[in-house]
Amino acid sequence: MKVLVVGAGGREHALVWKLHQSKMVKKIYSAPGNAGISQLGECVDIKLDDLKGLADFAQRKSLDLTVVGPELPLTLGIVDEFVKRGLKIFGPSKKAAEIEGSKAFAKEFMKKYHIPTASFKIFDDKDKALDFLSEAPFPLVVKADGLAGGKGCIPVENFSQAEDAIRKTMVEKIFKEAGSRIIVEDFLEGEEVTIMAFTDGKTIIPMFPSQDHKRIYDGDAGPNTGGMGAYAPTHFVDERLMKKIYDEVLEPTIFGLEREGRIFKGILYAGLMLTEIGPKVMEFNCRFGDPETQVVLPLLKNDLVEILFSVIEGELELESVKWKDAFAVCVILASAGYPGKYEKGKEIFGLAKVENDALIFHAGTKLENGKFKTDGGRVLGVTGVDSSLEKAGSKAYLAVDRIRFDGMQFRRDISRKGMKVKGRYF
Ligand SMILES: Nc1ncnc2c1ncn2[C@@H]1O[C@H](COP(=O)(O)OP(=O)(O)O)[C@@H](O)[C@H]1O
Ligand SMILES: [Mg+2]
Numbered sequence: 001m002k003v004l005v006v007g008a009g010g011r012e013h014a015l016v017w018k019l020h021q022s023k024m025v026k027k028i029y030s031a032p033g034n035a036g037i038s039q040l041g042e043c044v045d046i047k048l049d050d051l052k053g054l055a056d057f058a059q060r061k062s063l064d065l066t067v068v069g070p071e072l073p074l075t076l077g078i079v080d081e082f083v084k085r086g087l088k089i090f091g092p093s094k095k096a097a098e099i100e101g102s103k104a105f106a107k108e109f110m111k112k113y114h115i116p117t118a119s120f121k122i123f124d125d126k127d128k129a130l131d132f133l134s135e136a137p138f139p140l141v142v143k144a145d146g147l148a149g150g151k152g153c154i155p156v157e158n159f160s161q162a163e164d165a166i167r168k169t170m171v172e173k174i175f176k177e178a179g180s181r182i183i184v185e186d187f188l189e190g191e192e193v194t195i196m197a198f199t200d201g202k203t204i205i206p207m208f209p210s211q212d213h214k215r216i217y218d219g220d221a222g223p224n225t226g227g228m229g230a231y232a233p234t235h236f237v238d239e240r241l242m243k244k245i246y247d248e249v250l251e252p253t254i255f256g257l258e259r260e261g262r263i264f265k266g267i268l269y270a271g272l273m274l275t276e277i278g279p280k281v282m283e284f285n286c287r288f289g290d291p292e293t294q295v296v297l298p299l300l301k302n303d304l305v306e307i308l309f310s311v312i313e314g315e316l317e318l319e320s321v322k323w324k325d326a327f328a329v330c331v332i333l334a335s336a337g338y339p340g341k342y343e344k345g346k347e348i349f350g351l352a353k354v355e356n357d358a359l360i361f362h363a364g365t366k367l368e369n370g371k372f373k374t375d376g377g378r379v380l381g382v383t384g385v386d387s388s389l390e391k392a393g394s395k396a397y398l399a400v401d402r403i404r405f406d407g408m409q410f411r412r413d414i415s416r417k418g419m420k421v422k423g424r425y426f
Helices: 010-020 051-060 071-076 078-084 094-101 103-112 126-134 159-171 239-259 292-299 304-312 389-400
Strands: 002-007 027-032 065-068 120-123 140-144 153-156 182-186 191-199 204-206 215-217 221-224 229-232 266-275 278-285 327-334 359-362 365-368 371-374 378-386
Touching (some): 010 027, 010 304, 027 051, 051 071, 071 078, 094 103, 094 239, 094 278, 103 182, 103 239, 103 278, 126 182, 239 266, 292 327, 292 359, 327 389, 378 389
Parallel strands (some): 002 027
Antiparallel strands (some): 120 182, 140 182, 191 266, 266 278, 327 378
16 A cells, blocks of 8 residues: 655654554655655655645555644635545545534534533724723733744733734734734643544544643643653543543534534544633634644554545444553653744754664654754654653653754753653543
8 A cells, every 4th residue: 555644744754654554555756745754654755734735645655544634724625625636545535624624613513512612702903902902801812813833822811912913913913814814812721732533524532631831831831832851641541531522522522623614534533611600612623733643643552554445435343442551651852942033954963872772753853964863843752651640751851861953942941741640530
């Protein structure tokens, strides 16, 4: 079987790594891929938004399966384009992907189907937004409607901060057209967790719950990033809470989308805040999370190809997905300056030394004359897997300490939050 993985990050490297273990897979392509992926498959230079180019490639090579990592091609309709041509592809249709592509759509949808989420208002007009904010109770958050790479949410504590947020999103357009419509919603407090689920639109199978670390510095300080590390499973979600999340969030979402004529097949990702009064949805994503995928896939026992096909064929069976009795911790190594302007082209040392101890998933890397160099904000994900969260974390950090590149920054406290909670629920 020949497979194409669309994307270029750590998530896609983890997908390629997992697919590579399948006996059914003989050849893997990745578009555009990265230096790490090029060690397991062939990278082809086709852009993420070139849907026709990707479908032409799949046709020309008679590929058996295409797996889409990032949201952009999904929200542009890559699945519809492939299906139209009779090509097998894993992911939701354009209509279903709108659950991620438009936060305004997602919020209205949640309201209609009574899915717990923060109270909100939607604005297309900045003066109306400012009017509302002049009398609103703070704290609040201001969010861009469209895709903003995980950075489109601005917390505001008073009117002057809110004014600033409105100016940045709606006037200066720092998120481009994604910010011409905004959502203002209540600021939620609690632990943030990720629940990803496989679904064929009828059956829903949640994966291990995981926890990302969005902020750049230890102790959740500093600006938001695309994610500085993750661990799974997280004790913050026990079996009872998982059932509640299934009943109140996952099931009504998948059934609601079906009723709206937007059958969802693929990965539904719920970004949840565990508030005092229960879990609330902050956002839905229509694909695997990054870095969460880098900790969840290493714990999956199944052949991933089998699950992906059963989703595509609408034959996903309950109880078919099995997990290892283990924990995984992933530490992201980022370039100096990230999440702002960052440096590139620094040589990465020590990768060969850690190959046997930790999983190294590349994100922003390139190969130049046989040397790995940095080529993005998030450079590498280093994942340790072991029988406890403590051991998995130690493994990851032992490897991290043997890797270096100029200006390398990372958090020292990935998974520490999870260790405060005792007992194992999954
Ligand atoms: N209502 C909220 N209250 C508090 N924090 C929030 C709220 N909504 C989002 N956040 C924070 O901002 C981050 C990004 O918001 P999110 O809705 O996931 O949008 P995106 O990932 O598209 O930028 C979240 O991971 C969370 O940490
Ligand atoms: Mg998010």
